[in-house]
Amino acid sequence: xKKNALYRIRQIALPRKAGDRFIGPxxxxxxxxxxxxxxxxxxxxxxxxxxxxFIRANAMHRRIARIPPRLIDRFGPDGKEI
Numbered sequence: 775x776k777k778n779a780l781y782r783i784r785q786i787a788l789p790r791k792a793g794d795r796f797i798g799p800x801x802x803x804x805x806x807x808x809x810x811x812x813x814x815x816x817x818x819x820x821x822x823x824x825x826x827x828f829i830r831a832n833a834m835h836r837r838i839a840r841i842p843p844r845l846i847d848r849f850g851p852d853g854k855e856i
Contacts, residue, residue, distance in 0.1 A: 780807050781816075781832075783825045792818040804828050 784803045789796065797818055802825040804817035816832060819825040848856040 778807065778810075781805065781829045782807075782813065783822070783829070790818065804832075806832070 782805050784805065786801055786803055787799055789799045790801060791797070797820050802819045802822055803815055804819060804825050805813040806816045808814045817825070817828045819828055850856050
């Protein structure tokens, strides 16, 4: 079974304004797969190294978000500890 890539980096030739900063020509678009044939832009970076570190940080954030919170104590409907 073939494993599809979750992220991709595309180099865009035209300059762009991303938020409050200007990205010159040759910027890199980081995209995340949302369905079999559909990609969504998750970041705009000015260098390839910045795009790679963005993917690492985003992947780590997604892994941490999947970790369930630790259960400390249980309380009943009357508010007392079980």
